[in-house]
Amino acid sequence: MRPGNVAAVRPSVVTPTQPTVEQSWDWLREVPDPEIPVISVVDLGIVRDVRWEREAAGERLVVTVTPTYSGCPATSVISSDIKTALQQRGIDALRIETRISPPWTTDWMSEAGRQRLREFGIAPPVHTAGAIFPLKQLSSSRIPIECPHCGSANTARVSEFGSTPCKAQYQCRDCLEPFDYIKCI
Amino acid sequence: MKADNPLLEYLLRLGDNCLILGHRLSEWVGHAPAIEEELAIANVALDLIGQGRLWLTLAGQVEGKGRDEDKLAYLRDAGEFRNLLLAEQPNGDFAQTMARQFYFDAWHYLLLRELTQCKDARVAEVAAKASKEVAYHLRRSSDWVMILGDGTNESHKRMQAAIDDLWTYTGEMFEMDDVDHALLSQGIAFDLARLREPWLHHVSGILTEATLELPQPGWAQRGGRRGVHSEHLGFLLAEMQFLQRAYPNATW
Numbered sequence: 001m002r003p004g005n006v007a008a009v010r011p012s013v014v015t016p017t018q019p020t021v022e023q024s025w026d027w028l029r030e031v032p033d034p035e036i037p038v039i040s041v042v043d044l045g046i047v048r049d050v051r052w053e054r055e056a057a058g059e060r061l062v063v064t065v066t067p068t069y070s071g072c073p074a075t076s077v078i079s080s081d082i083k084t085a086l087q088q089r090g091i092d093a094l095r096i097e098t099r100i101s102p103p104w105t106t107d108w109m110s111e112a113g114r115q116r117l118r119e120f121g122i123a124p125p126v127h128t129a130g131a132i133f134p135l136k137q138l139s140s141s142r143i144p145i146e147c148p149h150c151g152s153a154n155t156a157r158v159s160e161f162g163s164t165p166c167k168a169q170y171q172c173r174d175c176l177e178p179f180d181y182i183k184c185i
Numbered sequence: 186m187k188a189d190n191p192l193l194e195y196l197l198r199l200g201d202n203c204l205i206l207g208h209r210l211s212e213w214v215g216h217a218p219a220i221e222e223e224l225a226i227a228n229v230a231l232d233l234i235g236q237g238r239l240w241l242t243l244a245g246q247v248e249g250k251g252r253d254e255d256k257l258a259y260l261r262d263a264g265e266f267r268n269l270l271l272a273e274q275p276n277g278d279f280a281q282t283m284a285r286q287f288y289f290d291a292w293h294y295l296l297l298r299e300l301t302q303c304k305d306a307r308v309a310e311v312a313a314k315a316s317k318e319v320a321y322h323l324r325r326s327s328d329w330v331m332i333l334g335d336g337t338n339e340s341h342k343r344m345q346a347a348i349d350d351l352w353t354y355t356g357e358m359f360e361m362d363d364v365d366h367a368l369l370s371q372g373i374a375f376d377l378a379r380l381r382e383p384w385l386h387h388v389s390g391i392l393t394e395a396t397l398e399l400p401q402p403g404w405a406q407r408g409g410r411r412g413v414h415s416e417h418l419g420f421l422l423a424e425m426q427f428l429q430r431a432y433p434n435a436t437w
Binding site: 021046069070071072073100102103104134135158159160161162163164165169183185 | 207216221222224225227228229231232233234235236238239291294306309310311313314315317318320321323324325327328383
Protein backbone atom coordinates (compact mmCIF):
# COMPACT_ATOMS: atom_id res chain seq x y z
CA MET A 1 0.00 0.00 0.00
CA ARG A 2 1.42 3.39 -0.96
CA PRO A 3 1.53 6.20 1.59
CA GLY A 4 -0.73 8.25 -0.72
CA ASN A 5 -3.60 5.89 0.06
CA VAL A 6 -3.57 6.56 3.78
CA ALA A 7 -6.26 9.21 3.81
CA ALA A 8 -8.57 7.16 1.64
CA VAL A 9 -8.22 3.99 3.68
CA ARG A 10 -8.16 5.26 7.20
CA PRO A 11 -11.80 6.31 7.84
CA SER A 12 -13.36 3.07 6.60
CA VAL A 13 -11.15 0.58 8.42
CA VAL A 14 -10.64 2.11 11.86
CA THR A 15 -12.55 -0.02 14.33
CA PRO A 16 -13.14 0.69 17.99
CA THR A 17 -12.36 -2.89 19.03
CA GLN A 18 -8.85 -4.29 19.20
CA PRO A 19 -8.04 -6.43 16.12
CA THR A 20 -7.14 -10.03 16.84
CA VAL A 21 -3.68 -11.42 16.29
CA GLU A 22 -5.08 -13.50 13.38
CA GLN A 23 -6.50 -10.36 11.79
CA SER A 24 -3.11 -8.66 12.12
CA TRP A 25 -1.42 -11.62 10.40
CA ASP A 26 -3.92 -11.29 7.54
CA TRP A 27 -3.04 -7.63 7.16
CA LEU A 28 0.67 -8.42 7.20
CA ARG A 29 0.07 -10.94 4.40
CA GLU A 30 -0.76 -7.93 2.24
CA VAL A 31 2.54 -6.13 2.92
CA PRO A 32 4.83 -6.76 -0.06
CA ASP A 33 8.55 -7.31 0.21
CA PRO A 34 10.08 -4.03 -1.05
CA GLU A 35 12.65 -5.78 -3.29
CA ILE A 36 10.45 -8.62 -4.56
CA PRO A 37 6.93 -7.21 -4.43
CA VAL A 38 5.22 -10.40 -5.67
CA ILE A 39 5.64 -11.99 -2.26
CA SER A 40 4.60 -10.68 1.12
CA VAL A 41 6.76 -10.24 4.18
CA VAL A 42 4.86 -13.20 5.69
CA ASP A 43 5.57 -15.43 2.64
CA LEU A 44 9.21 -14.50 2.98
CA GLY A 45 9.16 -15.86 6.54
CA ILE A 46 10.59 -12.77 8.18
CA VAL A 47 7.59 -12.06 10.43
CA ARG A 48 8.26 -14.43 13.31
CA ASP A 49 5.67 -13.43 15.86
CA VAL A 50 2.68 -11.13 16.37
CA ARG A 51 1.29 -10.62 19.86
CA TRP A 52 -0.49 -8.13 22.10
CA GLU A 53 1.46 -7.06 25.16
CA ARG A 54 -0.06 -5.43 28.21
CA GLU A 55 1.70 -2.21 29.16
CA ALA A 56 0.99 0.53 31.68
CA ALA A 57 -0.66 2.67 29.01
CA GLY A 58 -2.73 -0.22 27.61
CA GLU A 59 -2.22 -2.98 25.09
CA ARG A 60 0.50 -2.79 22.46
CA LEU A 61 0.87 -4.92 19.34
CA VAL A 62 4.40 -6.32 19.06
CA VAL A 63 5.56 -7.61 15.67
CA THR A 64 8.80 -9.60 15.68
CA VAL A 65 10.79 -9.35 12.46
CA THR A 66 13.99 -11.20 11.59
CA PRO A 67 16.35 -9.72 8.99
CA THR A 68 17.19 -11.82 5.92
CA TYR A 69 20.85 -10.84 5.47
CA SER A 70 22.92 -8.85 8.00
CA GLY A 71 23.45 -6.00 5.59
CA CYS A 72 20.20 -6.12 3.66
CA PRO A 73 19.14 -2.49 3.16
CA ALA A 74 15.50 -3.59 2.78
CA THR A 75 15.30 -4.50 6.47
CA SER A 76 14.56 -0.98 7.69
CA VAL A 77 12.14 -0.39 4.79
CA ILE A 78 10.28 -3.58 5.73
CA SER A 79 9.90 -2.47 9.35
CA SER A 80 8.56 0.88 8.27
CA ASP A 81 6.18 -0.73 5.70
CA ILE A 82 4.81 -3.03 8.41
CA LYS A 83 4.32 -0.09 10.74
CA THR A 84 2.54 1.93 8.06
CA ALA A 85 0.26 -0.94 7.07
CA LEU A 86 -0.87 -1.59 10.64
CA GLN A 87 -1.27 2.08 11.45
CA GLN A 88 -3.50 2.42 8.42
CA ARG A 89 -5.69 -0.24 10.01
CA GLY A 90 -5.92 1.85 13.14
CA ILE A 91 -3.26 0.18 15.27
CA ASP A 92 -1.22 2.98 16.78
CA ALA A 93 0.14 1.22 19.86
CA LEU A 94 2.72 -0.73 17.94
CA ARG A 95 6.30 -1.90 18.34
CA ILE A 96 8.56 -3.65 15.82
CA GLU A 97 11.04 -5.95 17.48
CA THR A 98 14.11 -7.22 15.61
CA ARG A 99 15.28 -10.72 16.42
CA ILE A 100 18.35 -12.34 14.86
CA SER A 101 18.15 -15.74 16.54
CA PRO A 102 17.35 -18.24 15.20
CA PRO A 103 18.74 -16.73 12.00
CA TRP A 104 16.44 -16.38 8.99
CA THR A 105 16.43 -19.32 6.63
CA THR A 106 14.90 -19.75 3.20
CA ASP A 107 13.20 -22.87 4.66
CA TRP A 108 10.72 -20.41 6.18
CA MET A 109 9.49 -19.22 2.77
CA SER A 110 5.92 -20.35 2.16
CA GLU A 111 4.90 -22.71 -0.67
CA ALA A 112 2.55 -20.07 -2.06
CA GLY A 113 5.40 -17.56 -1.99
CA ARG A 114 7.69 -19.96 -3.85
CA GLN A 115 5.06 -20.49 -6.52
CA ARG A 116 4.58 -16.73 -6.98
CA LEU A 117 8.35 -16.27 -7.30
CA ARG A 118 8.43 -18.86 -10.08
CA GLU A 119 5.60 -17.09 -11.91
CA PHE A 120 7.50 -13.82 -11.51
CA GLY A 121 10.61 -15.34 -13.12
CA ILE A 122 12.69 -15.94 -10.00
CA ALA A 123 13.76 -19.50 -9.15
CA PRO A 124 12.94 -20.32 -5.51
CA PRO A 125 15.53 -22.03 -3.27
CA VAL A 126 15.90 -25.76 -3.97
CA HIS A 127 18.14 -26.89 -1.13
CA THR A 128 17.19 -26.93 2.48
CA ALA A 129 19.18 -24.78 4.88
CA GLY A 130 22.54 -26.12 5.90
CA ALA A 131 23.16 -27.65 2.48
CA ILE A 132 26.14 -25.38 1.86
CA PHE A 133 29.39 -26.94 3.04
CA PRO A 134 32.09 -24.63 1.72
CA LEU A 135 34.90 -26.71 3.21
CA LYS A 136 33.89 -29.84 1.30
CA GLN A 137 34.32 -30.51 -2.41
CA LEU A 138 32.83 -27.38 -3.86
CA SER A 139 31.03 -28.56 -6.94
CA SER A 140 29.45 -31.71 -5.50
CA SER A 141 26.82 -29.89 -3.46
CA ARG A 142 25.39 -28.16 -6.50
CA ILE A 143 22.16 -29.55 -7.82
CA PRO A 144 20.50 -28.17 -10.96
CA ILE A 145 18.37 -25.06 -10.61
CA GLU A 146 15.31 -25.12 -12.87
CA CYS A 147 14.69 -22.22 -15.21
CA PRO A 148 11.55 -20.40 -13.98
CA HIS A 149 10.70 -19.45 -17.59
CA CYS A 150 10.82 -22.79 -19.44
CA GLY A 151 11.38 -25.35 -16.66
CA SER A 152 14.62 -26.67 -18.11
CA ALA A 153 17.23 -27.99 -15.69
CA ASN A 154 19.95 -27.16 -18.20
CA THR A 155 21.03 -23.94 -16.52
CA ALA A 156 24.33 -22.35 -15.56
CA ARG A 157 25.32 -20.17 -12.66
CA VAL A 158 26.62 -16.80 -13.80
CA SER A 159 27.45 -15.47 -10.34
CA GLU A 160 26.90 -16.54 -6.74
CA PHE A 161 25.61 -13.04 -5.98
CA GLY A 162 22.92 -11.07 -7.77
CA SER A 163 20.98 -7.83 -7.65
CA THR A 164 20.14 -8.27 -3.95
CA PRO A 165 22.03 -10.15 -1.21
CA CYS A 166 19.57 -13.05 -1.29
CA LYS A 167 19.90 -13.83 -5.02
CA ALA A 168 22.35 -15.52 -7.38
CA GLN A 169 22.42 -15.00 -11.15
CA TYR A 170 21.72 -17.88 -13.52
CA GLN A 171 21.15 -18.35 -17.22
CA CYS A 172 19.09 -21.00 -18.99
CA ARG A 173 21.02 -22.87 -21.67
CA ASP A 174 17.81 -23.85 -23.45
CA CYS A 175 15.66 -20.72 -23.61
CA LEU A 176 18.76 -18.54 -23.03
CA GLU A 177 16.93 -16.28 -20.58
CA PRO A 178 18.88 -14.97 -17.60
CA PHE A 179 17.12 -15.35 -14.25
CA ASP A 180 17.57 -14.76 -10.52
CA TYR A 181 17.73 -17.62 -8.03
CA ILE A 182 17.04 -17.20 -4.31
CA LYS A 183 19.97 -18.87 -2.58
CA CYS A 184 19.22 -21.23 0.21
CA ILE A 185 20.60 -19.99 3.47
CA MET B 186 48.55 -6.60 25.92
CA LYS B 187 46.46 -5.85 28.99
CA ALA B 188 42.89 -4.84 28.37
CA ASP B 189 40.45 -3.52 30.97
CA ASN B 190 37.56 -4.95 29.06
CA PRO B 191 38.62 -8.01 27.05
CA LEU B 192 35.13 -8.63 25.67
CA LEU B 193 35.03 -5.11 24.24
CA GLU B 194 38.42 -5.66 22.61
CA TYR B 195 37.29 -8.98 21.24
CA LEU B 196 34.11 -7.54 19.74
CA LEU B 197 36.02 -4.64 18.19
CA ARG B 198 38.33 -7.17 16.51
CA LEU B 199 35.39 -9.09 15.10
CA GLY B 200 33.56 -5.94 14.01
CA ASP B 201 36.57 -4.08 12.61
CA ASN B 202 37.60 -7.03 10.43
CA CYS B 203 34.16 -6.93 8.82
CA LEU B 204 33.91 -3.16 8.56
CA ILE B 205 37.39 -2.56 7.13
CA LEU B 206 37.31 -5.46 4.65
CA GLY B 207 33.76 -4.51 3.69
CA HIS B 208 34.88 -0.96 2.99
CA ARG B 209 37.86 -2.17 0.98
CA LEU B 210 35.57 -4.30 -1.18
CA SER B 211 33.20 -1.39 -1.70
CA GLU B 212 36.08 0.47 -3.39
CA TRP B 213 35.65 -1.90 -6.34
CA VAL B 214 32.19 -0.53 -7.09
CA GLY B 215 32.45 1.24 -10.42
CA HIS B 216 35.79 -0.44 -11.23
CA ALA B 217 35.12 -4.21 -11.36
CA PRO B 218 36.06 -6.12 -14.52
CA ALA B 219 32.47 -7.28 -15.18
CA ILE B 220 29.03 -6.25 -13.98
CA GLU B 221 28.39 -9.66 -12.37
CA GLU B 222 31.58 -9.37 -10.37
CA GLU B 223 30.78 -5.83 -9.38
CA LEU B 224 27.45 -7.00 -7.98
CA ALA B 225 29.07 -9.93 -6.23
CA ILE B 226 31.79 -7.81 -4.61
CA ALA B 227 29.22 -5.24 -3.53
CA ASN B 228 27.08 -7.98 -2.01
CA VAL B 229 29.96 -9.45 -0.03
CA ALA B 230 30.85 -5.93 1.11
CA LEU B 231 27.25 -5.40 2.19
CA ASP B 232 27.17 -8.66 4.17
CA LEU B 233 30.42 -7.76 5.91
CA ILE B 234 29.38 -4.20 6.73
CA GLY B 235 26.08 -5.58 8.09
CA GLN B 236 27.97 -8.07 10.24
CA GLY B 237 30.35 -5.32 11.34
CA ARG B 238 27.35 -3.30 12.40
CA LEU B 239 26.01 -6.15 14.55
CA TRP B 240 29.39 -6.66 16.25
CA LEU B 241 30.03 -2.96 16.81
CA THR B 242 26.53 -2.39 18.18
CA LEU B 243 27.24 -5.13 20.69
CA ALA B 244 30.68 -3.65 21.41
CA GLY B 245 29.06 -0.30 22.18
CA GLN B 246 26.60 -1.96 24.57
CA VAL B 247 29.37 -3.89 26.31
CA GLU B 248 31.43 -0.72 26.67
CA GLY B 249 28.44 1.11 28.16
CA LYS B 250 29.70 4.63 27.38
CA GLY B 251 27.05 5.63 24.92
CA ARG B 252 29.01 4.84 21.75
CA ASP B 253 26.84 3.21 19.10
CA GLU B 254 28.06 1.43 15.98
CA ASP B 255 28.24 4.67 13.99
CA LYS B 256 30.37 6.43 16.57
CA LEU B 257 32.69 3.42 16.71
CA ALA B 258 32.97 3.26 12.92
CA TYR B 259 33.35 6.95 12.16
CA LEU B 260 34.98 8.51 15.21
CA ARG B 261 37.91 6.26 16.05
CA ASP B 262 41.38 6.87 14.66
CA ALA B 263 43.64 4.20 13.15
CA GLY B 264 45.32 3.25 16.42
CA GLU B 265 41.94 2.37 17.93
CA PHE B 266 41.01 -0.07 15.16
CA ARG B 267 41.51 -3.75 15.94
CA ASN B 268 41.21 -5.43 12.52
CA LEU B 269 43.73 -7.87 11.09
CA LEU B 270 46.40 -6.36 8.84
CA LEU B 271 45.11 -8.62 6.07
CA ALA B 272 41.72 -6.86 6.04
CA GLU B 273 43.18 -3.41 5.35
CA GLN B 274 45.55 -4.39 2.54
CA PRO B 275 44.84 -2.52 -0.71
CA ASN B 276 42.72 -4.14 -3.39
CA GLY B 277 45.57 -4.41 -5.92
CA ASP B 278 44.47 -6.33 -9.00
CA PHE B 279 41.53 -8.73 -9.05
CA ALA B 280 43.79 -11.64 -8.03
CA GLN B 281 45.05 -9.71 -4.99
CA THR B 282 41.49 -8.96 -3.92
CA MET B 283 40.49 -12.60 -4.33
CA ALA B 284 43.54 -13.97 -2.52
CA ARG B 285 42.90 -11.62 0.41
CA GLN B 286 39.25 -12.68 0.44
CA PHE B 287 40.10 -16.38 0.19
CA TYR B 288 42.53 -16.33 3.13
CA PHE B 289 40.10 -14.27 5.19
CA ASP B 290 36.90 -16.16 4.30
CA ALA B 291 38.37 -19.57 5.16
CA TRP B 292 39.47 -18.26 8.56
CA HIS B 293 36.31 -16.22 9.12
CA TYR B 294 34.07 -19.20 8.39
CA LEU B 295 35.94 -21.48 10.79
CA LEU B 296 36.01 -18.76 13.44
CA LEU B 297 32.28 -18.10 13.24
CA ARG B 298 31.48 -21.81 13.38
CA GLU B 299 33.41 -22.00 16.66
CA LEU B 300 31.74 -18.87 18.02
CA THR B 301 28.27 -20.33 17.48
CA GLN B 302 29.17 -22.43 20.57
CA CYS B 303 30.14 -19.33 22.58
CA LYS B 304 28.80 -19.15 26.14
CA ASP B 305 27.79 -15.52 25.61
CA ALA B 306 24.49 -15.92 23.75
CA ARG B 307 24.77 -12.47 22.13
CA VAL B 308 28.05 -13.49 20.48
CA ALA B 309 26.72 -16.91 19.48
CA GLU B 310 23.64 -15.36 17.83
CA VAL B 311 25.60 -12.97 15.62
CA ALA B 312 28.05 -15.76 14.74
CA ALA B 313 25.21 -18.10 13.72
CA LYS B 314 23.71 -15.46 11.45
CA ALA B 315 27.01 -14.36 9.92
CA SER B 316 28.38 -17.87 9.32
CA LYS B 317 25.56 -18.62 6.87
CA GLU B 318 26.51 -15.62 4.78
CA VAL B 319 30.22 -16.29 5.02
CA ALA B 320 29.70 -19.84 3.70
CA TYR B 321 28.79 -18.21 0.37
CA HIS B 322 31.72 -15.81 0.54
CA LEU B 323 34.12 -18.70 0.98
CA ARG B 324 32.57 -20.70 -1.82
CA ARG B 325 32.95 -17.78 -4.18
CA SER B 326 36.52 -16.79 -3.24
CA SER B 327 37.61 -20.46 -3.40
CA ASP B 328 36.06 -20.69 -6.87
CA TRP B 329 37.94 -17.63 -8.07
CA VAL B 330 41.28 -18.88 -6.78
CA MET B 331 40.71 -22.06 -8.80
CA ILE B 332 39.46 -20.25 -11.92
CA LEU B 333 42.36 -17.79 -11.99
CA GLY B 334 45.03 -20.26 -10.81
CA ASP B 335 44.02 -22.88 -13.33
CA GLY B 336 43.29 -20.31 -16.03
CA THR B 337 45.57 -18.56 -18.50
CA ASN B 338 49.32 -18.08 -18.03
CA GLU B 339 48.69 -14.48 -17.05
CA SER B 340 45.93 -15.25 -14.53
CA HIS B 341 47.99 -18.09 -13.04
CA LYS B 342 51.01 -15.82 -12.63
CA ARG B 343 48.98 -13.07 -10.99
CA MET B 344 47.11 -15.44 -8.68
CA GLN B 345 50.35 -17.07 -7.51
CA ALA B 346 51.89 -13.63 -6.91
CA ALA B 347 48.87 -12.57 -4.85
CA ILE B 348 48.86 -15.79 -2.82
CA ASP B 349 52.58 -15.29 -2.10
CA ASP B 350 52.35 -11.56 -1.31
CA LEU B 351 49.52 -11.85 1.21
CA TRP B 352 50.77 -14.98 2.95
CA THR B 353 52.76 -12.92 5.46
CA TYR B 354 49.49 -11.50 6.86
CA THR B 355 47.90 -14.87 7.60
CA GLY B 356 49.99 -15.78 10.67
CA GLU B 357 48.29 -13.09 12.76
CA MET B 358 44.95 -14.85 12.40
CA PHE B 359 46.01 -17.75 14.63
CA GLU B 360 47.86 -15.92 17.40
CA MET B 361 46.60 -15.79 20.97
CA ASP B 362 47.18 -12.80 23.21
CA ASP B 363 45.98 -11.64 26.66
CA VAL B 364 42.55 -10.72 25.35
CA ASP B 365 42.01 -14.20 23.92
CA HIS B 366 43.39 -15.91 27.01
CA ALA B 367 41.22 -13.85 29.36
CA LEU B 368 38.09 -14.77 27.39
CA LEU B 369 39.18 -18.35 26.88
CA SER B 370 39.03 -18.92 30.63
CA GLN B 371 35.48 -17.53 30.64
CA GLY B 372 34.34 -19.86 27.86
CA ILE B 373 33.74 -16.96 25.47
CA ALA B 374 36.77 -17.15 23.20
CA PHE B 375 38.48 -20.32 22.03
CA ASP B 376 42.00 -21.26 21.08
CA LEU B 377 42.63 -19.60 17.69
CA ALA B 378 45.56 -21.93 17.06
CA ARG B 379 42.96 -24.68 16.66
CA LEU B 380 41.83 -23.07 13.40
CA ARG B 381 45.22 -23.34 11.74
CA GLU B 382 45.03 -26.98 10.76
CA PRO B 383 41.53 -26.94 9.17
CA TRP B 384 42.33 -23.59 7.56
CA LEU B 385 45.52 -24.93 6.05
CA HIS B 386 43.70 -28.06 4.92
CA HIS B 387 41.12 -26.04 2.96
CA VAL B 388 43.62 -23.51 1.62
CA SER B 389 46.13 -26.11 0.43
CA GLY B 390 43.36 -28.24 -1.08
CA ILE B 391 42.09 -25.33 -3.16
CA LEU B 392 45.60 -24.23 -4.14
CA THR B 393 46.37 -27.74 -5.36
CA GLU B 394 43.17 -27.76 -7.45
CA ALA B 395 44.19 -24.35 -8.74
CA THR B 396 47.68 -25.63 -9.76
CA LEU B 397 49.18 -23.09 -7.36
CA GLU B 398 51.99 -23.49 -4.84
CA LEU B 399 51.38 -23.18 -1.12
CA PRO B 400 53.78 -20.50 0.17
CA GLN B 401 56.54 -21.56 2.55
CA PRO B 402 56.13 -20.69 6.22
CA GLY B 403 57.98 -17.47 6.97
CA TRP B 404 57.93 -14.20 8.87
CA ALA B 405 54.41 -13.19 9.90
CA GLN B 406 53.40 -9.53 9.97
CA ARG B 407 51.39 -8.76 13.08
CA GLY B 408 49.95 -5.86 15.04
CA GLY B 409 46.50 -5.04 13.70
CA ARG B 410 44.70 -6.72 16.60
CA ARG B 411 46.36 -4.36 19.07
CA GLY B 412 46.08 -1.24 16.95
CA VAL B 413 49.45 -1.26 15.18
CA HIS B 414 48.50 -0.95 11.52
CA SER B 415 50.07 -0.59 8.11
CA GLU B 416 50.04 2.86 6.49
CA HIS B 417 47.10 1.76 4.35
CA LEU B 418 44.51 1.99 7.12
CA GLY B 419 44.89 5.75 7.56
CA PHE B 420 44.06 6.38 3.90
CA LEU B 421 41.08 4.06 4.09
CA LEU B 422 39.74 5.85 7.17
CA ALA B 423 40.32 9.26 5.58
CA GLU B 424 37.82 8.29 2.92
CA MET B 425 35.42 6.26 5.07
CA GLN B 426 35.21 8.86 7.84
CA PHE B 427 35.37 11.99 5.69
CA LEU B 428 31.75 13.05 6.10
CA GLN B 429 31.64 12.75 9.90
CA ARG B 430 35.00 14.51 10.21
CA ALA B 431 34.09 17.36 7.86
CA TYR B 432 30.50 17.74 9.09
CA PRO B 433 30.43 16.42 12.67
CA ASN B 434 27.13 14.80 13.71
CA ALA B 435 25.67 15.09 10.21
CA THR B 436 22.59 12.90 9.80
CA TRP B 437 20.03 12.43 7.06
